[in-house]
Amino acid sequence: MPGLHKFDPLSNLASLRCPPPVRLPGEWLELLRPLPFRYPLEDEQYIATSGGRRILLRPIRPGDAPAYEAMFQRLDRDDVRFRFFSYLKQLPSNELLRFQKIDYDLNINYIALGITKSHEREMLGVVGATIVPEESTAEFGLLIRSDQKGQGLGKMLLRKLISACTGRGINTLRAEVMPRNAAMLALVRTLDFQFHYQADGTYVGIKRRLREA
Ligand SMILES: CC(C)(COP(=O)(O)OP(=O)(O)OC[C@H]1O[C@@H](n2cnc3c(N)ncnc32)[C@H](O)[C@@H]1OP(=O)(O)O)[C@@H](O)C(=O)NCCC(=O)NCCS
Numbered sequence: 001m002p003g004l005h006k007f008d009p010l011s012n013l014a015s016l017r018c019p020p021p022v023r024l025p026g027e028w029l030e031l032l033r034p035l036p037f038r039y040p041l042e043d044e045q046y047i048a049t050s051g052g053r054r055i056l057l058r059p060i061r062p063g064d065a066p067a068y069e070a071m072f073q074r075l076d077r078d079d080v081r082f083r084f085f086s087y088l089k090q091l092p093s094n095e096l097l098r099f100q101k102i103d104y105d106l107n108i109n110y111i112a113l114g115i116t117k118s119h120e121r122e123m124l125g126v127v128g129a130t131i132v133p134e135e136s137t138a139e140f141g142l143l144i145r146s147d148q149k150g151q152g153l154g155k156m157l158l159r160k161l162i163s164a165c166t167g168r169g170i171n172t173l174r175a176e177v178m179p180r181n182a183a184m185l186a187l188v189r190t191l192d193f194q195f196h197y198q199a200d201g202t203y204v205g206i207k208r209r210l211r212e213a
Helices: 007-017 028-031 067-073 077-084 093-100 153-167 182-190
Strands: 045-048 054-059 109-116 121-132 138-145 173-176 194-197 204-209
Touching: 007 204, 067 109, 067 121, 067 204, 077 138, 093 109, 109 153, 121 153, 121 182, 138 153, 153 173, 153 182, 173 182
Parallel strands: 138 173
Antiparallel strands: 045 054, 054 109, 109 121, 121 138, 173 204, 194 204
């Protein structure tokens, strides 16, 4: 019949194909990734910065290394030096290894994650400690992305580390800080750390007892 369109299944094949895979925001993909067996899920905690931004503090998981590398690229030279005692261009391999080969027994690592406007998670800070079992001590390093300093993140991460170490029965928490690092020295002073100045002026040993020996 003139004017009547015949149904042609072949010409409609395109509409029958599966729709293209949905591009999920990075935040959702993270939720869908299976967690490692030993992952301490109970340690996850939402906090708010002094500016009101919602932040997730959580133990590290497999797959976090690229976020750490991205954060490193956004650090001021002096912050890199204060953390690693050297002007590095990329993360030291031993630091990256802590993120690639996660050992929840020997290391305690927490990261601070924010959500960008495009719904991606971004890493804003990290505190990492290595346990020295024979001394019942944990040696730690703390780092906040340079543009995120001064909002309470450093203190919240360090408090979380103190609480985790105390919960594990560790006696002492310690670190080495450059004498010029006024921000870190001010922070740990508010958390009752003791200072031990080295005679050669290379670093200040900071130490906090977590329980009586
Ligand atoms: C040191 C560092 C971790 C502080 O983190 P932060 O998130 O900026 O610190 P916070 O906002 O949590 O501040 C915590 C306390 O320290 C004080 N403080 C922070 N920066 C300070 C500064 N530049 N001068 C004086 N006091 C400072 C704050 O007044 C605050 O005290 P309050 O809680 O009584 O108000 C951050 O500057 C950093 O990553 N520096 C580079 C790496 C580094 O030095 N690591 C330490 C070596 S292990």
